[in-house]
Amino acid sequence: MIEYFKKALKITNESFVVVLPLVVFYFVLNLYLGYTKYMADTAIEYLIAIMTIVFMFAVFFAGWFYMIKKAVDLSKRVFVMDEEALKTHFNLIKEFPAGVGKYFLSFIGVIILFFILMIVISSFIFKFGISFIGRIDFSPEQIASLTSSTQGLLNFVETLPVEQYILLAKWNLLLMCSSFFFSYLLLFWIPEIIYRTRNPLYSLFTGIFKLFKKPLKSLYLFVLITLINFVLSFVMTFTLMFPILYFIFAIFYLYYIVYVFVLIFSYYDGEFTTENEEN
Numbered sequence: 001m002i003e004y005f006k007k008a009l010k011i012t013n014e015s016f017v018v019v020l021p022l023v024v025f026y027f028v029l030n031l032y033l034g035y036t037k038y039m040a041d042t043a044i045e046y047l048i049a050i051m052t053i054v055f056m057f058a059v060f061f062a063g064w065f066y067m068i069k070k071a072v073d074l075s076k077r078v079f080v081m082d083e084e085a086l087k088t089h090f091n092l093i094k095e096f097p098a099g100v101g102k103y104f105l106s107f108i109g110v111i112i113l114f115f116i117l118m119i120v121i122s123s124f125i126f127k128f129g130i131s132f133i134g135r136i137d138f139s140p141e142q143i144a145s146l147t148s149s150t151q152g153l154l155n156f157v158e159t160l161p162v163e164q165y166i167l168l169a170k171w172n173l174l175l176m177c178s179s180f181f182f183s184y185l186l187l188f189w190i191p192e193i194i195y196r197t198r199n200p201l202y203s204l205f206t207g208i209f210k211l212f213k214k215p216l217k218s219l220y221l222f223v224l225i226t227l228i229n230f231v232l233s234f235v236m237t238f239t240l241m242f243p244i245l246y247f248i249f250a251i252f253y254l255y256y257i258v259y260v261f262v263l264i265f266s267y268y269d270g271e272f273t274t275e276n277e278e279n
Helices: 002-014 016-039 043-074 082-132 140-148 150-159 162-185 189-195 200-211 215-237 243-272 274-278
Strands: none
Touching: 002 016, 002 043, 002 243, 016 043, 016 082, 016 243, 043 082, 043 189, 043 243, 082 162, 082 189, 082 200, 162 200, 162 215, 189 200, 189 243, 200 215, 215 243
């Protein structure tokens, strides 16, 4: 497993151009969200804005994930000249429009299915929590304190009775476990689309099936990714008070996002591609 982490780091560093679409998309998305925040006033305008954002995500996902797949494929090649390797890796940017043409409709389906799954699973978790944990009733003053600021959140926690605090801790544990399990089930959904089938519903089930072909290895991979992400997110909260440090760490976090997906694709390619399955 450690070899996959090393290989993913090597691929990410060599195929540095893969970071570019993520950075561009991040800034374009934030600009558009800022625009809609002040310009969208009616329900129709909000609906158009939501549809536009969905299309933006579908375009980005289709092109970007295909680039990552090509970067993993490229890592298997041996280059004689460094200049040739550099040029070939830089030309990965040309794969972006090819990926959009191949997988745009697939990722429209992925986004729609994801939101449907979120609604269904959230409803189930809510009903489960109400039945086995209990309902927490917050007063309007507590809700206002909760959403006001970080200090307001601390004040909110301090004013909770012991019984309510225990219930809140149980709800938090339920949500964390549910989020972990749900994310784990979707681990190979995207690689399955890029490598196997463009049908988003079929790839969802086949991706889950592949998890349980090698359950310990896939769980180990996911746990390590989750732990690293938790540590980085925890550190990032301390950089909020230092804008320059926060900006530097945000760039690093974007790099980490690329690394994680390269790692997942590299693992999938190494464990589930046709030639490896036959071997």
